[in-house]
Amino acid sequence: MIKANQNILDVKPYIPGKPIEEVQRELGIEKVVKLASNENNLGVPKKVIEKIQHKLAELFLYPDGSCFKLRTKLAEKLAVDKDQLIFGNGSDEILQIIALAYLGADKSAIVANGTFSEYEFVARLLNAKRVVVPLKDYAYDLQGFLDAISDETNVIFLCNPNNPTGTYFSAQQLENFLEKVPANKLVVIDEAYYEYAYGDDFPESIPLLKKYQNTIILRTFSKVYSLAGSRIGYGIASKEIIDVLNRARQPFNVNSIAQECALVALDEDGWVEEVRKANDEQKEYFYSELDKLGVKYIPTKANFIFIEVQRDASAVFQSLMKLGVIIRPMTGFGFPKAIRVSVGLPAENKLFIECFKKVL
Ligand SMILES: *Cc1c(COP(=O)(O)O)cnc(C)c1O
Numbered sequence: 001m002i003k004a005n006q007n008i009l010d011v012k013p014y015i016p017g018k019p020i021e022e023v024q025r026e027l028g029i030e031k032v033v034k035l036a037s038n039e040n041n042l043g044v045p046k047k048v049i050e051k052i053q054h055k056l057a058e059l060f061l062y063p064d065g066s067c068f069k070l071r072t073k074l075a076e077k078l079a080v081d082k083d084q085l086i087f088g089n090g091s092d093e094i095l096q097i098i099a100l101a102y103l104g105a106d107k108s109a110i111v112a113n114g115t116f117s118e119y120e121f122v123a124r125l126l127n128a129k130r131v132v133v134p135l136k137d138y139a140y141d142l143q144g145f146l147d148a149i150s151d152e153t154n155v156i157f158l159c160n161p162n163n164p165t166g167t168y169f170s171a172q173q174l175e176n177f178l179e180k181v182p183a184n185k186l187v188v189i190d191e192a193y194y195e196y197a198y199g200d201d202f203p204e205s206i207p208l209l210k211k212y213q214n215t216i217i218l219r220t221f222s223k224v225y226s227l228a229g230s231r232i233g234y235g236i237a238s239k240e241i242i243d244v245l246n247r248a249r250q251p252f253n254v255n256s257i258a259q260e261c262a263l264v265a266l267d268e269d270g271w272v273e274e275v276r277k278a279n280d281e282q283k284e285y286f287y288s289e290l291d292k293l294g295v296k297y298i299p300t301k302a303n304f305i306f307i308e309v310q311r312d313a314s315a316v317f318q319s320l321m322k323l324g325v326i327i328r329p330m331t332g333f334g335f336p337k338a339i340r341v342s343v344g345l346p347a348e349n350k351l352f353i354e355c356f357k358k359v360l
Helices: 020-027 046-051 068-078 091-102 118-125 142-148 171-180 239-247 256-266 271-293 313-322 346-359
Strands: 085-088 108-112 129-133 153-159 186-190 215-220 233-236 304-308 338-342
Touching: 020 313, 046 256, 068 085, 068 256, 085 091, 085 239, 091 118, 091 153, 091 186, 091 215, 091 233, 091 239, 108 118, 108 142, 118 129, 118 153, 129 142, 142 153, 142 171, 271 304, 271 346, 313 338, 313 346
Parallel strands: 108 129, 108 153, 153 186, 186 215
Antiparallel strands: 085 233, 215 233, 304 338
16 A cells, blocks of 8 residues: 555545536436536626637647736736736636645644635645634634734635625725734735625725735636636735745646636626626525525625525535536535525526525
């Protein structure tokens, strides 16, 4: 028996969802709706599909390891320097690069429970200690994070808005927090749903990078830009942090199709607004239907809704699946009586509500 690293053996294997076609076949149902992974069911912008065709013939070439064109466009759009950006095979990969560069057996990471599981996962991969701070009223307890900081702390993982609860911390709360974090701890702010959350007192985090140089912001093309399958996300930080991360990055980590998709998607005028508007409308639909049912949910800043089902979430998941609606039970996130439902197209959401009524 070959001896594997114990920290790797301690990882619970990720159980991927079944492909929709497989569920359709098993259930003998033609219409199966997937509201489980916070994808944007409006689909890939048509122009992206048209404009990346020529890239297929270039697949014999290695991709541009620096993502030069995309870097130039995005730097301009975000008003940051080009060397303040790093691109990854999804922001998931950037989380892993952060862990490679800044975590190890002699260092610890602070993570919330009831949040995106990748933070805990990448810390574990590097055999780093994980200090867990529970959510408070379903939201990040930033004071709890401050209290958890120790000499060993090297990386602090925040998710805003939080997946899966949809709660957020405000600009003021974030600044108060960053003010108190020692400059030798890296603060990761995962803003995968930034474009959905925009507005009100939601933080504009990029301008904060000047003052708090120990911060990195992560965003992605997987959510609002509907490019989850192409795998591309990015980080924004000081040149110094980006330089460190680049040393831990594989040279061709972002494939050429993903780069082209992202480049074209950024040019889609009005896309973000269109998606946000559709999402806001459908959120209201969910709220009003759930209110009518007297079911408790958490108002969301993102494209998913956390719903308290007051019974075994796995059973609700199974029953909904038999009716052709796939959602995510929150059992694995530490909420055995809650589900997370992605906001889909109007007809999909309607189907969810109809089926949910039957299940209840
Ligand atoms: C979806 C999601 C991501 C995005 O991951 P990609 O690897 O860019 O697809 C990152 N963080 C959170 C919290 C997410 O929900």
